Amino acid sequence: xxxxxxxxxxxxxxxxxxxxxxxxxxxxxxxxxxxxxxxxxxxxxxxxxxxxxxxxxxxxxxxxxxxxxxxxxxxxxxxxxxxxxxxxxxxxxxxxxxxxxxxxxxxxxxxxxxxxxxxxxxxxxxxxxxxxxxxxxxxxxxxxxxxxxxxxxxxxxxxxxxxxxxxxxxxxxxxxxxxxxxxxxxxxxxxxxxxxxxxx
Numbered sequence: 001x002x003x004x005x006x007x008x009x010x011x012x013x014x015x016x017x018x019x020x021x022x023x024x025x026x027x028x029x030x031x032x033x034x035x036x037x038x039x040x041x042x043x044x045x046x047x048x049x050x051x052x053x054x055x056x057x058x059x060x061x062x063x064x065x066x067x068x069x070x071x072x073x074x075x076x077x078x079x080x081x082x083x084x085x086x087x088x089x090x091x092x093x094x095x096x097x098x099x100x101x102x103x104x105x106x107x108x109x110x111x112x113x114x115x116x117x118x119x120x121x122x123x124x125x126x127x128x129x130x131x132x133x134x135x136x137x138x139x140x141x142x143x144x145x146x147x148x149x150x151x152x153x154x155x156x157x158x159x160x161x162x163x164x165x166x167x168x169x170x171x172x173x174x175x176x177x178x179x180x181x182x183x184x185x186x187x188x189x190x191x192x193x194x195x196x197x198x199x200x
Contacts, residue, residue: 019197020088027082027090030193034186035077038094041182042073047174060124061112071107072125076178079104092186095179099129102175129175 023030042048048069050056057065079101080094095101102108108125 017088019194020090022197023090023194024084024088026193026197027084027092030090030190031080031082031092033189034092034094035080037185037189038077038080038178038182039073041178041185042069042076044181045174045177047177048073056128060128061122062110062124068107068124071105072102075105075108076101092190094182094186095175099175102129 047056050065051060051062051069052066054065056062057068060068062068076095079096080092082090082092084090103126105125109121109123111119112122113119
């Protein structure tokens with residue numbers, strides 16, 4: 001026959017297991033609640049503002065910087081996912097380490113047409129997140145002096161020139177800032193959900 005202590009430990013373990021099962025069952029709904037948190041985190045960063053209506057929009061030749069920035073935010077939010085761990089707990093994740101979620105955005109690149117009518121894709125976001133990479137084959141970035149622009153100049157698309165490696169900033173820092181802003185909100189939302197499931 002079990003001692004009271006053993007019974008209490010078993011009851012606690014059963015309650016935890018039930019909570020974990022319910023959490024796993026609700027994981028898709030919880031992930032949906034986390035996605036607006038990711039979008040809000042993007043909009044809270046300086047980079048979002050500069051892309052939406054600022055220097056970065058001009059530097060990358062974006063027709064609509066806000067559309068481009070929102071597209072990236074929405075792609076990362078849509079990729080927010082969860083996985084059930086071996087112990088039954090649920091891990092929620094956002095902002096991929098390799099930026100594959102951001103780079104999957106339809107607005108992460110655009111076609112640019114030169115004077116000869118040749119059209120090539122411009123992977124502006126890839127170049128921003130990984131400074132020094134070519135924006136597009138056959139295209140280069142040429143720095144021209146423009147007072148007041150970032151780093152004292154403006155980036156212009158040029159055809160047939162060797163790619164010059166001017167990085168306006170470390171774009172990977174943008175994703176880190178998004179994660180930093182979103183993390184406390186994730187914790188808050190998940191803590192509230194866990195407390196609700198546990199009946200606290």
